[in-house]
Amino acid sequence: MSIKALVAHGSTNGSTAQIAERIGEVLREHGLDTEVRPAAQVGDVAPYDVVVIGGAVYAGRWHRDARRFARRNADQLSRKAVWLFSSGPLDASAAQRSIPPVAGARRAMAHLDAVEHRTFGGCLREGAKGRxxxxxxxxxxxxxFRDFDSVTAWAERIATQSLGARAEPERGDLRT
Ligand SMILES: Cc1cc2nc3c(=O)[nH]c(=O)nc-3n(C[C@H](O)[C@H](O)[C@H](O)COP(=O)(O)O)c2cc1C
Incomplete structure (x- = not known):
């Protein structure tokens, strides 16, 4: 049976959603049965084995839709493989060093016992909402400032680890 993955995103102007779409493409290329959805529109997370949650950072806060999604589904998500990402910095900093999660993403990391958090560069273009x-x-x-090569490399790691985890025998299957 194939591994089911969800990439849920909180995005106001669409650039985090595009990062999520790229992650989804890579997971599909590796054979994972993957859906990419706005976090606010996801109902039940029960069907998924692997969940990636991404949120844009606005005024130092992880996107509300990502925070709410993590909170709303905390019970189920804490029993799944969860990976988190943020997109924000409007400079080259995310390509130069590892940028720690803002408070909301840090809390989600802890509550959901997430595998890892990654910050990618952000994007702000003509037509963005707000004064x-x-x-x-x-x-x-x-x-x-998005670096799709590093997004791709990160998604490949998620795919490889997910496939590796599936290949490992369940505890009960181990014979001594
Ligand atoms: C009003 C505003 C506030 C922002 N605040 C932050 C911030 O505190 N930290 C950060 O890294 N990026 C910040 N950004 C950059 C956004 O995170 C970046 O544009 C991101 O890619 C937007 O994602 P979206 O297109 O998915 O909404 C801010 C952008 C705007 C317009």
Whole structure:
């Protein structure tokens, strides 16, 4: 039976959703039966073996939809393989060093006993919602800092570890 994966995202302007889509593509390429959905639209997580939760960072906070999704499904998710990511920095910092999770993502890490958290660069482009977003763009502080090669490499790790975990025998199957 194939491994079922969910990539759930909290994204206001769509760039985190595109990172989630790329992760989904890679998981599918490795044979995982994968759905990519806005976190706010996911009902039941019971069908999934592996869950990736991604959220944009706004004003130092992990996206509300990602936080709510993690909280709402905490019971079930704490028994699954959960991987978290954030997208935010509008500079090259995420490509240069490991950026720790903001508080909401850190709490989700702890509650869900997540495998790992990763911060990717963010993206802010013409058409983004909100006055602050528009003024950041006008003052030249927008741009696309997403590194899809590192997104792909991270997704490949998720796929490899998920397939490896499936290959391991259940405890009860071990013979001494
Ligand atoms: C008003 C505003 C506040 C932001 N605050 C942060 C922040 O605190 N930390 C950060 O790393 N990125 C911050 N960003 C950058 C966003 O996280 C980045 O644009 C992200 O890619 C947006 O994702 P989305 O397109 O999925 O909504 C901010 C962007 C805006 C417009």
């Amino acid at each position: 602050i977003a528009r003024s950041l763009i006008t003052s030249g502080r927008g741009g696309d």
